[in-house]
Amino acid sequence: MSEIQNKVVIITGASSGLGEATAKRLAASGAKLMLAARREDRLKELVAAIAKSGGTATYRVTDVIDRAQVETLAKETLSTYGRIDVLINNAGLMPLSPLDQVKVEEWDRMIDVNIKGVLYGIAAVLPIMRQQKSGHIINLSSVAGHKVFPGAAVYCATKYAVRAISEGLRLESNGEIRSTNISPGAVDTELTTTITDQDTAAGINQLYAIAIDADAVARAIAYTIEQPSDVDVNEIIIRPTRQEL
Numbered sequence: 001m002s003e004i005q006n007k008v009v010i011i012t013g014a015s016s017g018l019g020e021a022t023a024k025r026l027a028a029s030g031a032k033l034m035l036a037a038r039r040e041d042r043l044k045e046l047v048a049a050i051a052k053s054g055g056t057a058t059y060r061v062t063d064v065i066d067r068a069q070v071e072t073l074a075k076e077t078l079s080t081y082g083r084i085d086v087l088i089n090n091a092g093l094m095p096l097s098p099l100d101q102v103k104v105e106e107w108d109r110m111i112d113v114n115i116k117g118v119l120y121g122i123a124a125v126l127p128i129m130r131q132q133k134s135g136h137i138i139n140l141s142s143v144a145g146h147k148v149f150p151g152a153a154v155y156c157a158t159k160y161a162v163r164a165i166s167e168g169l170r171l172e173s174n175g176e177i178r179s180t181n182i183s184p185g186a187v188d189t190e191l192t193t194t195i196t197d198q199d200t201a202a203g204i205n206q207l208y209a210i211a212i213d214a215d216a217v218a219r220a221i222a223y224t225i226e227q228p229s230d231v232d233v234n235e236i237i238i239r240p241t242r243q244e245l
Helices: 017-028 040-052 067-081 104-132 153-171 198-210 214-225
Strands: 008-012 032-037 056-061 086-089 135-140 177-184 235-238
Touching: 008 017, 008 067, 008 104, 017 032, 017 040, 017 056, 017 214, 032 040, 032 067, 040 056, 056 067, 067 104, 086 104, 104 135, 104 153, 104 177, 135 153, 135 214, 153 177, 177 214, 214 235
Parallel strands: 008 032, 008 086, 032 056, 086 135, 135 177, 177 235
Antiparallel strands: none
């Protein structure tokens, strides 16, 4: 039996891309899923597809920048399934632009989703996991959390922060909570559609011509979850073979 079988997993940003691919892969391995995103129509379609394939999933419309909504997500998961084994903090934005474009509203939104959204998720599930004396929190960072790129200063800052939070959680785990930081490179998702600066978008679209399928990252996430409870995979960087940066 897979270590994923019957584990209760919350996935944020589940309506597309990495979240959707991960949901399908984990459901096929027997996980019980709570899917969270803002687009209810997409969540309904995904839950129906999983159910048709024999999997178990439900959803909660959630905006991760609203702490009350994230707390409700955790409480509803606990009420539905009786425990929370894994949180996958996947929701994120990447509206890249040079600093001198001064797109402050985009900076604020990235900070709210990419950093505060991760922290709100941790805050919602950590007391439950402490009470269980077990749990696994998986945060989606980026290769941009390892290297700063022109036009990506704020985005990189948010992803460096996610790495720091992941490592801090590991250090404070007390042998109970597993902490994993996943850093994807170019992956075929909707992430690039939030870029409003045309010059930056053109450069990123050129890079993403070699993007790998979202399921490649989903497989990496599944690998970390399926390890025995005494094994904590802390860091994975995954990018296209042809990606140099």
